[in-house]
Amino acid sequence: MAQAQARDLPSGSEENIVPEKIREGVDLLINGERFRHTGDPKMPLLWYLRDVLRLTGTKYGGEHSGADLVLVDGKAVPALGQTVASLAGKRITTVEGMAATDGTLHPLQQAFVDEDAIGCGYCTPGWLIAALDLLGRKPHPTDDDIDQLPVLCRCGCQTRVRRAIKRAANGGKS
């Protein structure tokens, strides 16, 4: 089709144009934006986010750290454990995608700020994504629900994180 159109062009100099072949790749939907990954389909999502897209909000902390949680179709999963290929067509949300486009913080983000639920802050994106998943499933979580969040924090923010999640669940009131 494209070639046919090219032949119709009056100018001879462009007759030899061969349109670039559509590159093979995996289509991804991340924070509402579309991306095509053309590298190794087995690359874990974490390295794709951090190295390729430079979305560095999702952290590397190692397996079971929880620092690398992202939301895939609403469920928190470690980005280190997902290949890019396995995520084709799925909806991915990272911490960068939580706030509204006008910059208004998500209620969870605001609650973390209000409770100062931050030590070094390296685990914070993990907590936010885990809590986003939890509140999606259970808008009024119990302490036992919060206990299950799969995030590690050596700075010891757990008590403030708990307060922040409850505050967010309570419409921003502590």
Add this chain to the structure above:
Amino acid sequence: MSATLPPLSRRRFVKLLAGGACALVIGIPLAAEAAAPDAPDAPLPAALLGDDLHALGAYVRIDGDGNVVIGIRDPDTGTGLSTALARLIADELDADWNQVSVVPLGLGVAVRDGKPAWIYGHQRGGTGDAIPAAWADLRQAGAVARYLITQAAARRLGVPAERLRCQAGVVVAPDGRRFAYGSLVEAAGQIDLPTQPLPLKTPDRFTLIGQSAGDVDARAIVTGQTRYAIDHHEAEELVAVLLRCPWPDGALASIDAAPALAVKGVVKVVPLTPEPNLQPGQTLGAPAVAVLAADTWSALQGRAQLKVVWKPGSGDDSAALEQQALALLDNKDATGQRVRNDGDVDAAGKKAARRLEATYVQPWLAHATPEPMNCLAHVEKDRATLVVPTQAPQQAWAVVQRLTGLAPDRIEIRVPRVGGGYGRRLDHDYVAEAVMLAKAADKPVRLLWTREDDLAHDYYRPAVAQKLGAIIDRKRNILAWTQRTAGASALARRGVPDDRLWTSELGADQLPAGLVPNYRSDWYGLASSLPRGPQRAMPHLSNAFAVESFVDEIAHALKEDPLDTRLHLLGPARQIPLAGGRSLDVGRLLNVLQLVADRIGWKQNWLHSVNGLGLACWHVDGTYVAHAIETSLNGNTLSIERAVCAVDVGRAINPLGLEGQVAGATLDALGTALNLAVSFKNGQVQQKSYKDYPLATMAQLPNEVEVITVPGGDRPPAGASFLAMPTAAPALANAVFRVSAVRVRRLPLMRELVRML
């Protein structure tokens, strides 16, 4: 601030006309320069002229629109230093906190007589000394800025400066006219700088100091915008991951790099060897082979394909070391190092009504910093630029300088917010790796450690075994206290004299030294090839666990309330002199102990509650801490129902930040005591991932930490990032004893509790 402050030079403040905007920039000469008043000033960072504020300097910048940018000199590893330091300066400036933003300064280094001069003064985080240092000199920066602004306003109004008031970024005239700071910056640029240090505010005029503020980086953190070192990139960078020899003193026997080089994206394979005769943490921890690739995934795949054979080094087993330590403790004839000897323990023995003895064993620990070691290094012929997650940028600089030979000020060390330190980042093996690789590759190198690398190649907190003894007379007085401590010092090979190696595990002034008439403490050092280094709350963590557990054991043996035993041991409020001119204020220690006891309802509950209650108290360099913990036991499931902590640290700069540090350190110490241990077989760490080194889950930790901060009055502020560590574990073990009748003398606690239940 000493009165020897040299005149501030004109070069230290400029009127900026970048893009038409005005800004006033102020720096203060710090201690390093005060010592060399004739030395030329360090140049004002050129970056100030543009939008890139990274090289701001120890400066305050006030923009024409009223925004205030404050440069933070000490690394913030999650200790709240960015917020606290900014508030110290902003208070003195009477800035509007809502208009303040901060930038990390990175290392400030200039050349004086060919040697480095640290132009920002103190630059170290997580070691408890940044706040006292800032209190001493940084407020002057805010005072100078306010002086220039008010002088400018005085000129404009024709009113003496003394009659003007400053308040939240506005100068207020006697007649009520108001001038925003931003409108005065251009005029302030014409004012001569003061020739003497300015008087600082009296505490009754503080507006920010002592008031709570959330973390200055909070919004950036929750939106994922904060860039830690690990998030930095450089054009044309290569990503490096290393395969390290399991033995620090091992060697590379053979290598087949071909399969690694065959991986798409892999560019280079580079063997690295530690430089000889350096202290741990100044060069690589072990021989290694690096894989350099276009991206992280390729580098990791390449490393997985490396075929390397190592020549083994000396391999210690932690279990065998523990046996050695216990044997030393039992051997009455073993020769050790005397740490302290008060009175005459042997003579006191003649009056003994009871003798008690107990042995405590604590394991090796890793740091497991949330952000693993990493470093971005760009080394060129005449300069080096690094992004380093360090607690001590001056030490990082020394490593870069040694490896590059560059002039002091040709090395730029940037230190963004750091994902946890805990003492691990006082060592810079990872910086040496990155610099060596950047030189070898002739390209910027972004070095990454995986979690597995991190757990396997740490400088560990060494295990320690302690035998404590008490001699008690008929009137239940503790007449004599003995303690024998055996372990491999964390400070070995680190330039500490042999007769001071015990200082990694013990303080000569630690409780109950000074409280019992006859006191003897001995250290038995073990030799080991296992890598060791500084750890959070060193040298308080292990000894506080043993001592404060043993006090509880004494109480139990005497059938006393452990609170009464402690009150009796501490005695009346008084000052007990300590080494270094400090003193132990027993009254302040009694106070924090009583506060936690009252809050947890000790008198009503300790004996009758179905839950178990435990106490502990300690002092750290003139600051005081106590914990009260309540636990319940359901089958094998231990729950921490309540955790109360009281601290007395003098003036709190940011009470909310202090509360966070105290709660955080409490949880860190509880989680560590419950779960964590590193073990070695043939020199190799057995713990591979967080599965084997399980930081506490939320379910294991208390839902709240009730923090009580004693009002500090006019006492100068002290660092508090680890103050709450030492007492958490013994208070927990004491509470566990009450609920389970199991006396845990060996950590980690859960393993031991389950074994003994």
